[in-house]
Amino acid sequence: xxxxxxxxxxxxxxxxxxxxxxxxxxxxxxxxxxxxxxxxxxxxxxxxxxxxxxxxxxxxxxxxxxxxxxxxxxxxxxxxxxxxxxxxxxxxxxxxxxxxxxxxxxxxxxxxxxxxxxxxxxxxxxxxxxxxxxxxxxxxxxxxxxxxxxxxxxxxxxxxxxxxxxxxxxxxxxxxxxxxxxxxxxxxxxxxxxxxxxxxxxxxxxxxxxxxxxxxxxxxxxxxxxxxxxxxxxxxxxxxxxxxxxxxxxxxxxxxxxxxxxxxxxxxxxxxxxxxxxxxxxxxxxxxxxxxxxxxxxxxxxxxxxxxxxxxxxxxxxxxxxxxxxxxxxxxxxxxxxxxxxxxxxxxxxxxxxxxxxxxxxxxxxxxxxxxxxxxxxxxxxxxxxxxxxxxxxxxxxxxxxxxxxxxxxxxxxxxxxxxxxxxxxxxxxxxxxxxxxxxxxxxxxxxxxxxxxxxxxxxxxxxxxxxxxxxxxxxxxxxxxxxxxxxxxxxxxxxxxxxxxxxxxxxxxxxxxxxxxxxxxxxxxxxxxxxxxxxxxxxxxxxxxxxxx
Amino acid sequence: xxxxxxxxxxxxxxxxxxxxxxxxxxxxxxxxxxxxxxxxxxxxxxxxxxxxxxxxxxxxxxxxxxxxxxxxxxxxxxxxxxxxxxxxxxxxxxxxxxxxxxxxxxxxxxxxxxxxxxxxxxxxxxxxxxxxxxxxxxxxxxxxxxxxxxxxxxxxxxxxxxxxxxxxxxxxxxxxxx
Amino acid sequence: xxxxxxxxxxxxxxxxxxxxxxxxxxxxxxxxxxxxxxxxxxxxxxxxxxxxxxxxxxxxxxxxxxxxxxxxxxxxxxxxxxxxxxxxxxxx
Ligand code: SF4
Numbered sequence: 001x002x003x004x005x006x007x008x009x010x011x012x013x014x015x016x017x018x019x020x021x022x023x024x025x026x027x028x029x030x031x032x033x034x035x036x037x038x039x040x041x042x043x044x045x046x047x048x049x050x051x052x053x054x055x056x057x058x059x060x061x062x063x064x065x066x067x068x069x070x071x072x073x074x075x076x077x078x079x080x081x082x083x084x085x086x087x088x089x090x091x092x093x094x095x096x097x098x099x100x101x102x103x104x105x106x107x108x109x110x111x112x113x114x115x116x117x118x119x120x121x122x123x124x125x126x127x128x129x130x131x132x133x134x135x136x137x138x139x140x141x142x143x144x145x146x147x148x149x150x151x152x153x154x155x156x157x158x159x160x161x162x163x164x165x166x167x168x169x170x171x172x173x174x175x176x177x178x179x180x181x182x183x184x185x186x187x188x189x190x191x192x193x194x195x196x197x198x199x200x201x202x203x204x205x206x207x208x209x210x211x212x213x214x215x216x217x218x219x220x221x222x223x224x225x226x227x228x229x230x231x232x233x234x235x236x237x238x239x240x241x242x243x244x245x246x247x248x249x250x251x252x253x254x255x256x257x258x259x260x261x262x263x264x265x266x267x268x269x270x271x272x273x274x275x276x277x278x279x280x281x282x283x284x285x286x287x288x289x290x291x292x293x294x295x296x297x298x299x300x301x302x303x304x305x306x307x308x309x310x311x312x313x314x315x316x317x318x319x320x321x322x323x324x325x326x327x328x329x330x331x332x333x334x335x336x337x338x339x340x341x342x343x344x345x346x347x348x349x350x351x352x353x354x355x356x357x358x359x360x361x362x363x364x365x366x367x368x369x370x371x372x373x374x375x376x377x378x379x380x381x382x383x384x385x386x387x388x389x390x391x392x393x394x395x396x397x398x399x400x401x402x403x404x405x406x407x408x409x410x411x412x413x414x415x416x417x418x419x420x421x422x423x424x425x426x427x428x429x430x431x432x433x434x435x436x437x438x439x440x441x442x443x444x445x446x447x448x449x450x451x452x453x454x455x456x457x458x459x460x461x462x463x464x465x466x467x468x469x470x471x472x473x474x475x476x477x478x479x480x481x482x483x484x485x486x487x488x489x490x491x492x493x494x495x496x497x498x499x500x501x502x503x504x505x506x507x508x509x510x511x512x513x514x515x516x517x518x519x520x521x522x523x524x525x526x527x528x529x530x531x532x533x534x535x536x537x538x539x540x541x542x543x544x545x546x547x548x549x550x
Numbered sequence: 551x552x553x554x555x556x557x558x559x560x561x562x563x564x565x566x567x568x569x570x571x572x573x574x575x576x577x578x579x580x581x582x583x584x585x586x587x588x589x590x591x592x593x594x595x596x597x598x599x600x601x602x603x604x605x606x607x608x609x610x611x612x613x614x615x616x617x618x619x620x621x622x623x624x625x626x627x628x629x630x631x632x633x634x635x636x637x638x639x640x641x642x643x644x645x646x647x648x649x650x651x652x653x654x655x656x657x658x659x660x661x662x663x664x665x666x667x668x669x670x671x672x673x674x675x676x677x678x679x680x681x682x683x684x685x686x687x688x689x690x691x692x693x694x695x696x697x698x699x700x701x702x703x704x705x706x707x708x709x710x711x712x713x714x715x716x717x718x719x720x721x722x723x724x725x726x727x728x
Numbered sequence: 729x730x731x732x733x734x735x736x737x738x739x740x741x742x743x744x745x746x747x748x749x750x751x752x753x754x755x756x757x758x759x760x761x762x763x764x765x766x767x768x769x770x771x772x773x774x775x776x777x778x779x780x781x782x783x784x785x786x787x788x789x790x791x792x793x794x795x796x797x798x799x800x801x802x803x804x805x806x807x808x809x810x811x812x813x814x815x816x817x818x819x820x
Binding site: 007010011014015017018021022025030035038039121151152154155156157158159160161162227235238239243273274277278279281282284285288 | 616637638639640641643644647652666668669671672673675676688691694695698699700701702703704705706710711712713714715717
Binding site for chain 1: 736738740741742743779780783784804805806807810811814815816817818819820
């Protein structure tokens with residue numbers, strides 16, 4: 001993974017000092033809350049219902065075990081002993097005191113971490129595929145490009161006061177685990193007819209009030225032009241994006257308003273002026289950054305896929321189910337990537353205790369190469385585990401209550417913080433996720449239903465990505481009562497689509513039954529081996545509606 | 551002409567200086583001497599008359615402008631001003647970089663309006679060398695903020711080269727030594 | 729209907745409520761309630777001048793509810809109830 005050089009370290013050290021000074025000026029009253037707000041936000045510090053919330057950046061989700069240990073330390077020392085994994089692969093703390101934040105940042109800086117631009121109207125942390133570098137079908141490792149984008153966007157002097165937040169995601173694999181089509185800019189590594197590698201550039205995806213699937217504005221961008229092209233897009237957006245209405249300020253609205261062709265022309269015109277300038281990436285720089293992501297020292301192992309197939313016949317049904325759902329084929333024979341879901345009955349989805357952070361960090365040392373990835377679905381991943389050690393790893397995870405076999409299953413729920421923490425919420429998300437988990441967590445049910453994503457948001461801002469859940473749940477407020485709207489058929493993968501509303505909103509105490517009936521309907525409607533998503537797409541929502549609103 | 555135009559001090563190239571400039575609105579007569587700032591509309595309307603003055607002349611751009619409006623007036627002007635009506639409106643940064651890096655404006659470039667100490671580092675990088683801070687803000691804090699960072703990743707108006715074109719081994723070594 | 733002035737403490741971000749004698753309390757129970765909107769607005773104005781100590785003061789609606797057989801002042805909105813009482817889910 002990427003390691004800081006002197007320059008990176010200096011920038012982060014100076015950032016800690018700068019924020020320290022800003023906090024001091026806020027506490028002394030020299031700056032008002034209004035002036036402080038954008039400053040704290042650009043450092044990931046929100047004000048929520050009960051306390052400040054600090055979002056720590058985890059660039060493209062990648063952590064060393066030392067960094068995860070440090071996150072555990074922060075949770076214990078300055079928070080309430082836990083953290084939260086976000087859908088954009090970051091880590092959030094719900095209870096830090098303002099005067100402690102500079103100390104937290106100093107502690108993070110020691111392990112090359114920070115909270116730079118994890119909120120605010122600026123370019124946010126770039127996200128990516130959690131199986132980057134190991135996925136079997138991957139064309140090329142996206143992480144070097146994520147890192148180049150991280151450096152370009154960090155304290156970019158021109159783009160610190162954009163009309164609205166700006167999110168970029170990169171995938172190097174045809175299977176999209178990074179949700180690139182619902183980002184402001186989505187980047188796919190592609191190959192052109194000449195066999196050269198470059199990027200396809202998509203713009204204007206996003207959720208919220210106006211959900212949009214991103215549109216392609218360039219089929220092929222040479223690698224050396226990545227940063228100048230991004231700069232051209234951001235410049236067009238900074239100048240022309242709306243600033244009169246925050247709900248119409250994202251780039252997707254600008255792309256809608258101009259039309260994708262006019263938007264592309266504006267970008268290309270801006271790009272023509274800068275593309276051959278100093279921003280062109282040099283071969284040395286591409287090589288320098290790529291070097292940080294060279295594969296670890298794999299052993300050459302026998303048996304690979306056959307060994308894994310054999311293990312799935314294990315008499316231990318829970319282990320076999322875990323292999324089926326949580327273990328992903330790997331580029332290197334004899335290895336697999338393992339997802340550790342932090343979702344099981346009684347837990348808020350995505351929350352992880354300091355003890356579990358430490359435990360996973362240790363397991364990553366023993367069973368992997370000391371690296372851990374945070375996934376878009378708010379789980380953890382150890383990307384390189386020997387297949388012949390999977391059983392030993394699972395036994396340890398199971399002892400920690402982290403061995404749940406539910407990655408991409410009904411209880412692998414994405415839920416936003418909702419009304420329990422968030423000041424913008426209309427309804428609670430976490431208790432709904434917990435009640436659903438309680439109902440659906442039995443292995444027979446999970447295996448019976450198979451691949452399924454349930455995504456829950458506490459309001460239209462859609463932080464829980466409800467539009468792109470196979471089942472989406474959106475909290476609304478009806479005269480002070482919590483109601484939930486159900487949506488079916490969403491996806492954030494390569495076949496991205498927005499869910500369709502099933503029918504009238506459902507009161508809180510009936511929502512779990514309603515979801516249960518959706519699953520029963522699926523089981524009675526599906527063809528052999530048909531995924532939930534494909535079934536909804538084939539039969540349409542009406543057949544489901546008849547069976548849910550009885 | 552109103553009193554509020556006479557700010558006591560501004561930062562010029564990082565130094566606290568007297569502000570010699572006064573803004574003239576679109577209707578008031580322009581004095582024939584002294585340094586004045588007029589709007590783009592006024593400049594476009596009264597260009598011949600403004601060009602005849604003894605004092606220096608500057609034109610103020612608003613966020614909806616691009617900077618290209620003045621491309622043919624560089625010789626006639628002594629300073630360009632970019633107004634920031636709200637500090638959260640970042641269009642002025644793009645205008646500044648375009649003026650400096652694409653259109654080649656070399657003379658003074660002034661940021662004014664809702665200019666706060668925590669923006670000046672970025673403003674300076676985008677090419678502003680005159681910073682008229684909001685009247686209630688501390689020039690000393692702003693001065694300090696100008697050196698918030700000693701390294702930047704991107705190229706900008708202050709140095710067009712991104713870090714990867716400035717990264718000779720010598721620089722890395724000397725940083726390590728310190 | 730009653731009104732209470734609330735804000736978030738600058739130091740901790742915790743919810744605080746305007747209490748008698750221009751002080752702040754973390755306990756909703758100890759908050760000062762105003763029966764008249766105009767009085768509440770005046771208290772809000774005063775609170776706004778303390779922005780070094782608190783962030784973004786605003787007014788919330790409160791009403792008496794029977795709790796353990798006693799009438800107690802409670803926030804009306806669910807959001808404000810959760811804000812006053814803490815998250816409704818057990819922390820991990
Ligand atoms: S979706 Fe709404 S309720 Fe949920 S975290 Fe986002 S803003 Fe808050």
